[in-house]
Amino acid sequence: xxxxxxxxxxxxxxxxxxxxxxxxxxxxxxxxxxxxxxxxxxxxxxxxxxxxxxxxxxxxxxxxxxxxxxxxxxxxxxxxxxxxxxxxxxxxxxxxxxxxxxxxxxxxxxxxxxxxxxxxxxxxxxxxxxxxxxxxxxxxxxxxxxxxxxxxxxxxxxxxxxxxxxxxxxxxxxxxxxxxxxxxxxxxxxxxxxxxxxxxxxxxxxxxxxxxxxxxxxxxxxxxxxxxxxxxxxxxxxxxxxxxxxxxxxxxxxxxxxxxxxxxxxxxxxxxxxxxxxxxxxxxxxxxxxxxxxxxxxxxxxxxxxxxxxxxxxxxxxxxxxxxxxxxxxxxxxxxxxxxxxxxxxxxxxxxxxxxxxx
Ligand SMILES: [Ca+2]
Ligand SMILES: [Ca+2]
Numbered sequence: 305x306x307x308x309x310x311x312x313x314x315x316x317x318x319x320x321x322x323x324x325x326x327x328x329x330x331x332x333x334x335x336x337x338x339x340x341x342x343x344x345x346x347x348x349x350x351x352x353x354x355x356x357x358x359x360x361x362x363x364x365x366x367x368x369x370x371x372x373x374x375x376x377x378x379x380x381x382x383x384x385x386x387x388x389x390x391x392x393x394x395x396x397x398x399x400x401x402x403x404x405x406x407x408x409x410x411x412x413x414x415x416x417x418x419x420x421x422x423x424x425x426x427x428x429x430x431x432x433x434x435x436x437x438x439x440x441x442x443x444x445x446x447x448x449x450x451x452x453x454x455x456x457x458x459x460x461x462x463x464x465x466x467x468x469x470x471x472x473x474x475x476x477x478x479x480x481x482x483x484x485x486x487x488x489x490x491x492x493x494x495x496x497x498x499x500x501x502x503x504x505x506x507x508x509x510x511x512x513x514x515x516x517x518x519x520x521x522x523x524x525x526x527x528x529x530x531x532x533x534x535x536x537x538x539x540x541x542x543x544x545x546x547x548x549x550x551x552x553x554x555x556x557x558x559x560x561x562x563x564x565x566x567x568x569x570x571x572x573x574x575x576x577x578x579x580x581x582x583x584x585x586x587x588x589x590x591x592x593x594x595x596x597x598x599x600x601x602x603x604x605x606x607x608x609x610x611x612x613x614x615x616x617x618x619x620x621x622x623x624x625x626x627x628x629x630x631x632x633x634x635x636x637x638x639x640x641x642x643x644x645x646x647x648x649x650x651x652x653x654x655x656x657x658x659x660x661x662x663x
Contacts, residue, residue: 338369338376346371347407348398356396356405368396368407368421381409381419381426396421398441406439406448418450418464431462431469439464440493441484441523449482449491461493461503474501474508483532484523492521492530500532513543521545551589554652555644557582561656566626569636569660574626576658579619582611582644589647598622599639602629611642628660636660 337344341359349355355371359378370377380394396407405421406429418429418439429439431452439450448464452471461482463470473480474495482493482503491503492511500511500519512519513534521532530545558580566574584591594611605625611618628636638658645651 336371336376338378344369347396348405350399350401350403352401352403354399354403356399356407358395358407365392366395367392368394368405370396370399370405379421381421381428394419397439400442400446401444402446404442404446406442406450408438408450418448418452420448429464431460431464431471437462440482443485443487443489445487447485447489449485449493451481451493461491463491472503474499474503483521484530486524486526486528488526488528490524490528492524492532494520494532500530500534502530511545513545516541516543519543549587549589551584551587551646551648552650553585553588553646554650555582555584555588555591555594555646557594557642557644557652557654559640559642559654559656561640561658564656564658566624566658566660569626569628571625571627573623575621576624576640577619577621578640578642578656579617580642580654581617582613582642582652583616584646592645592647594618594642594644596620596622596640596642598624599641600624601637601639605638611644624658626660628662633662635662 338359341361343360344357346355346357353373357369358366359369360366368379370379380392393410394407395409396405398407399405406418408416408418410416416436416438418437420427420429420439420442429448429450430437433455434452435455436453437450439448442448446466450462451459452462453459459479459481460471460473461480463472477495480493480495482491484492492501494500498518500521502509502511511521511530513536516534516536519532519534521530523531528547531543533540533542559578560580562577563574578596582591582594591613594613595609596611597608598606600606607622612620622640624638636659640656640658641653643651643653
């Protein structure tokens, strides 16, 4: 069921390493090292370009850093109760557009906790009954997601909304590890070792790259695009999954015929202009093809063809005859049907009538 949902909602575009290598480089790379560090990794970046990450110094101690332009600030979660003594193990994961930073740190007892850094204020993050906590992502509303180990030695996800914890498991999962949250509150991560998930409210959707195994989503942006890694034929590869909008609304069509009345019924051929608009809405899949057909109640004069659409509008001419049978009490009716199909296959139709009246 989850896989079916996935195929309806997501199309996965897989960034194969071979494909990337065959293309021209489209990035400018800037590299940096925290001075004196033997290991530096950047883990997160916000829209303003502030970067957070982790480094290890020559003594093997692990600290966080914030890089803001050329300014590099290092930090360590202060050890509770220890004056001027840091924890010497601080690992930031994410920074939001308000400059709030989340990650995890190890205290002097060797116990791991999540943290939130706001300016110089640190808040320790421990869901109830946690013996290990790592905060992985914070969105622009300050909602934090992460992973914790319960005293029962089970691994759960948590959402920390301003100090209020909601813990959750993917259905049937013994391990749930959320990695990303966007401003819509959509959460991605992986569960029970080899499956990715998307959580929207209380609905979980499995994220699995077709043909691959061990899909691990690591992030989701505000457009709902999901990034991560999976095991494919060429080893572990990256992926970008882009949601596909499902278009169920047919094109909207207007149609008018001029003249709409052919009188007197003297048998002459009259050019009738048929005009209107065909649009598929801003969220539509777009108009694929449009046609017209004239239905003559006598079955005699029934031109048809394609509708020339220019910038959503059209105008064409059909030639109809101003004639009717003498005993046709309500006059002769030509029905002009304009039909259009969108790229999702939805068919729309609109009608206009041209009448040869009795009187
Ligand atoms: Ca449509
Ligand atoms: Ca009639």
